[in-house]
Amino acid sequence: MTKKHVKLSNYKEDEWLYTIxxxxxxxxxxxxxxxxxxxxxxxxxxxxxxxxxxxxILGPIWYLIQPLFTSVIFTLVFNNLGDIKTGGVPPFxxxxxxxxxxxxxxxxxxxxxxxxxxxxxxxxxxxxxxVILPMSITVSNLLKFGIQLLIFFAFxxxxxxxxxxxxxxxxxxxxxVYVIIMGMLGLGLGMIFSSLTTKYRDLTVLLSFAIQLLMYxxxxxxxMSEARVKFPSxxxxxxxxxxxxxxxxxxxxxxxxxxxxxxxxxxxxxxxSILIFMVGLVIFNRTEKSFIDTV
Amino acid sequence: xxxxxxxxxxxxxxxxxxIVGTGTLSHDLKRWFYKLRGKEDPYLKIGDTNNxxxxxxxxxxxxxxxxxxxxxxxxxxxxxxxxxxxxxxxLKILSxxxxxxxxxxxxxGRIASLLEVGTGFHPELTGKENIYLNGAILGMTKAEIKxxxxxxxxxxxxxxxxDTPVKRYSSGMRVRLAFAVAAFLEPDILVVDEVLAVGDAExxxxxxxxxxxxxxxxxxxxxxxxxxxxxxxxLCERGILLNNGEIEYRGKINDVIDYYLSxxxxxxxxFTEDDLGENSYVKQVVLSNKDGESTSNFKFNETITLSFxxxxxxxxxxxFDLSFAIVNSHNVVILSSSFADTNNFDLEExxxxxxxxxxxxFLNKGxxxxxxxxxxxxxxxxxxxxDCLNFKVNEIGFYKNAQIRRALIIxxxxxxxx
Numbered sequence: 001m002t003k004k005h006v007k008l009s010n011y012k013e014d015e016w017l018y019t020i021x022x023x024x025x026x027x028x029x030x031x032x033x034x035x036x037x038x039x040x041x042x043x044x045x046x047x048x049x050x051x052x053x054x055x056x057i058l059g060p061i062w063y064l065i066q067p068l069f070t071s072v073i074f075t076l077v078f079n080n081l082g083d084i085k086t087g088g089v090p091p092f093x094x095x096x097x098x099x100x101x102x103x104x105x106x107x108x109x110x111x112x113x114x115x116x117x118x119x120x121x122x123x124x125x126x127x128x129x130x131v132i133l134p135m136s137i138t139v140s141n142l143l144k145f146g147i148q149l150l151i152f153f154a155f156x157x158x159x160x161x162x163x164x165x166x167x168x169x170x171x172x173x174x175x176x177v178y179v180i181i182m183g184m185l186g187l188g189l190g191m192i193f194s195s196l197t198t199k200y201r202d203l204t205v206l207l208s209f210a211i212q213l214l215m216y217x218x219x220x221x222x223x224m225s226e227a228r229v230k231f232p233s234x235x236x237x238x239x240x241x242x243x244x245x246x247x248x249x250x251x252x253x254x255x256x257x258x259x260x261x262x263x264x265x266x267x268x269x270x271x272x273s274i275l276i277f278m279v280g281l282v283i284f285n286r287t288e289k290s291f292i293d294t295v
Numbered sequence: 296x297x298x299x300x301x302x303x304x305x306x307x308x309x310x311x312x313x314i315v316g317t318g319t320l321s322h323d324l325k326r327w328f329y330k331l332r333g334k335e336d337p338y339l340k341i342g343d344t345n346n347x348x349x350x351x352x353x354x355x356x357x358x359x360x361x362x363x364x365x366x367x368x369x370x371x372x373x374x375x376x377x378x379x380x381x382x383x384x385x386l387k388i389l390s391x392x393x394x395x396x397x398x399x400x401x402x403x404g405r406i407a408s409l410l411e412v413g414t415g416f417h418p419e420l421t422g423k424e425n426i427y428l429n430g431a432i433l434g435m436t437k438a439e440i441k442x443x444x445x446x447x448x449x450x451x452x453x454x455x456x457x458d459t460p461v462k463r464y465s466s467g468m469r470v471r472l473a474f475a476v477a478a479f480l481e482p483d484i485l486v487v488d489e490v491l492a493v494g495d496a497e498x499x500x501x502x503x504x505x506x507x508x509x510x511x512x513x514x515x516x517x518x519x520x521x522x523x524x525x526x527x528x529x530l531c532e533r534g535i536l537l538n539n540g541e542i543e544y545r546g547k548i549n550d551v552i553d554y555y556l557s558x559x560x561x562x563x564x565x566f567t568e569d570d571l572g573e574n575s576y577v578k579q580v581v582l583s584n585k586d587g588e589s590t591s592n593f594k595f596n597e598t599i600t601l602s603f604x605x606x607x608x609x610x611x612x613x614x615f616d617l618s619f620a621i622v623n624s625h626n627v628v629i630l631s632s633s634f635a636d637t638n639n640f641d642l643e644e645x646x647x648x649x650x651x652x653x654x655x656x657f658l659n660k661g662x663x664x665x666x667x668x669x670x671x672x673x674x675x676x677x678x679x680x681x682d683c684l685n686f687k688v689n690e691i692g693f694y695k696n697a698q699i700r701r702a703l704i705i706x707x708x709x710x711x712x713x
Contacts, residue, residue, distance in 0.1 A: 011403050020391055020400040040431035047428055051419040122415055126408055127391035128432055289394040
């Protein structure tokens with residue numbers, strides 16, 4: 001199977017396949033090109049998954065250990081010690097649901113936030129649409145998310161059989177939408193961070209502790225209802241309008257049937273996620289052209 | 296319609312020297328402020344020309360400046376230049392790794408680069424997995440790679456290791472595998488930078504052969520950067536010479552190579568060995584013309600004399616071999632001659648002086664280097680001095696029509712009527 005090479009006779013006198021120049025348009029996306037590199041995206045995903053736990057003994061079991069232990073600690077600190085009420089839901093399961101959702105967002109953000117600095121050797125040698133890399137990370141994190149969901153459902157069934165009163169509700173239909181929102185939000189913020197850190201590294205320092213603080217402002221170890229009652233009203237507002245809070249809450253709502261669904265807040269979250277994702281794409285796209293000179 | 300596949304127009308690239316620090320931030324702010332007012336970037340004006348050796352006056356430097364050229368389909372263009380001349384910057388811009396500061400590149404074909412191959416390799420993945428990954432990074436689809444997988448493995452010669460993680464490979468094997476992937480890539484324009492430097496002789500030959508195939512039979516366009524003038528001359532038709540970021544010379548590849556080499560050659564008509572130790576060696580070699588003047592510039596019809604001074608220590612045996620070779624600018628050995636060829640005289644203890652003549656009307660015009668070899672057969676010790684002397688043969692005294700003869704030597708032979 002030999003491929004036809006470019007036929008120059010198809011080109012008019014001043015017609016070109018593409019032009020490389022310093023000028024840039026504000027939004028300069030070549031979606032056709034990204035589509036042409038779709039196999040690369042899949043191969044990156046495969047690479048990430050295959051190589052992550054090479055030469056470890058427990059392998060993917062590490063995916064399970066981290067959320068389980070975090071949930072145990074959260075239950076001890078916030079529910080046993082701090083006496084936070086989680087409705088009829090066992091606190092451990094409540095925390096596990098929140099952590100599973102939070103982890104996916106967090107992994108997407110942290111793993112994509114160093115795209116440029118981490119891959120400078122390969123970016124410095126060969127061109128492909130740079131956005132393929134953070135996208136592949138978002139996709140490969142889905143595997144980890146899936147495994148963590150499985151362990152969540154194992155405990156879900158265990159507690160259900162033990163006679164607790166909770167359960168999934170019809171909003172589960174929105175599950176794929178929530179996953180996409182989380183991915184867009186994490187990827188969008190990650191792309192913004194990775195673009196801003198190419199020249200000045202200050203933000204990498206900020207990110208590592210900011211993300212820890214953000215978790216506490218995202219209603220992960222407590223329900224929004226408690227925050228509304230116990231937080232100062234300004235903080236409660238901040239937590240409520242934090243899109244990650246809405247994702248975590250929405251997750252727990254459809255899986256455990258606690259809290260309630262607010263359409264306006266859902267649409268607000270969707271809008272913010274799309275906005276951040278688009279802003280991330282634009283900034284990333286502007287950076288990728290010449291970041292290699294300043295990285 | 297024209298057959299031009301790639302058009303480079305006034306490409307320049309400005310780099311900032313030094314490290315990124317707070318000073319960079321103030322420059323960035325100033326630049327941003329100018330841009331906000333719709334003015335031109337204030338730092339564009341102050342760039343220095345790119346001369347690696349001189350101390351910089353400005354913090355900015357033009358890595359390449361105002362480069363323009365066109366490439367026709369199926370052509371192999373060689374890019375020559377000293378280290379830091381801007382070759383890699385140019386290729387990086389061509390392969391879209393970085394963008395130019397000013398100027399434009401227009402292309403009618405997909406460009407794929409082979410800059411220091413193997414960068415996309417993941418050490419934990421096997422050779423086969425890396426073929427797929429690397430191929431995809433270079434722009435192939437999975438189906439394309441699958442169709443060529445067997446050919447790639449065969450070409451790389453790494454069949455035995457193909458299911459072993461690449462981290463266990465030797466560096467040569469990595470290059471072989473990486474080159475194999477890239478060689479079966481089907482871009483319209485292939486950019487190759489110094490890949491053939493690694494790999495053994497057999498593989499280098501194979502790689503050059505493959506690149507010739509790519510351009511001649513497949514009609515693909517290749518941009519080739521190398522310091523190896525021999526492979527350059529074999530692969531390319533045309534060349535450009537970069538110097539301090541600007542095009543200094545362009546034309547047929549052989550002319551470009553000659554220009555480059557003769558401009559980077561310091562002529563040396565006297566070679567002296569400073570430290571002889573206790574051994575008997577060549578003390579001095581001098582190039583001179585028929586008048587006995589030491590020179591490096593010879594007319595075509597002039598006799599070139601090499602005068603040797605050899606020191607023989609007391610009690611040394613006579614079992615020496617002293618020889619020299621004349622090498623041209625393409626690294627081809629034109630002739631070699633040995634003291635032992637004639638056996639006219641023996642060396643005496645102390646200083647020996649003798650000379651050998653290379654007739655005029657013999658070496659074609661060009662630049663030559665002298666390689667010296669001294670061997671003590673009893674001690675099995677040899678000393679080689681590469682490029683100890685160099686000289687130029689100019690075209691004064693040429694035969695009629697000798698200009699167009701491409702021969703290495705054009706000796707005056709007797710044409711006898713019978």
